[in-house]
Amino acid sequence: MFAFDDLSSVSLQELTSNANWQSQYRLITQWGKLIHHKPELRLETNLLRGCETLAWLTHVQKNDLHYFSFDSDSKVINGLAALLLSQVNGKTATEIGGINLAELLSLVGLEKHLTPSRNNGLRAIIARVDECVKL
Template sequence: MTYHDDLSAISLAELQAAHSWQQQYKLIIHWGKLISPKPTLRVADKVIRGCEVPVWLGHIVEQERHYFALDADSSVIKGLASLLLVQVNGKTSSELSGLDLQGELRGLGLEKHLTPSRNNGLNAIIARIYQHLNDSDLP
């Protein structure tokens, strides 16, 4: 399974510069397509509770750098999650210390356009990312 989807096309600045929610939504869906299907990730212990559609998240640490793999049936959820993954993948624990994923998303203003269930799902993904980061830093 690959933990290294190429998310280099994702730009939070481009998302902020979009003039309308429709433009942002198109970008999010496009970026969701950058996350490749990962059938081997779709196992019970990787599923994230709290998401309306099934979402699976895996985590590995290679050479002290964190990598997350995600799969979901929804392009929108994958696109929203890609906004998170682009901020954490390939970074060390020290680079990630103090990162406020919720704050970054609030800064984009997406929550006012998302349904409560999508906001809850996004928060559940964020919580699982933090759980993995905390668990991996244990001695």
């Protein structure tokens, strides 16, 4: 069983209330510290493709609820993953299906501030979440 990080302090509303990109960036890097190092997660089968930095994501389903565990060496990618996973962890497939993560990030405006490689990493996380929930 993989460890799951407590992402309860991650708030999309808090991010959107910070109009300044530097404030948003600081918040994202703070959230990155919520993702703890998980050597047991770092397996080839959990490796995300399309992310420039090495990143791993795993998934379990308990009853009808989905939970994800993430790890990378990048505080920014960890923070972005924390934001995404805080939206889906502990939810049913139907609830997750009702969330358009890419649109959510677009509304926040993150993609215009992130490098292409970080945007690719976000898309890789979203794709893996979608893939896991549709199993």
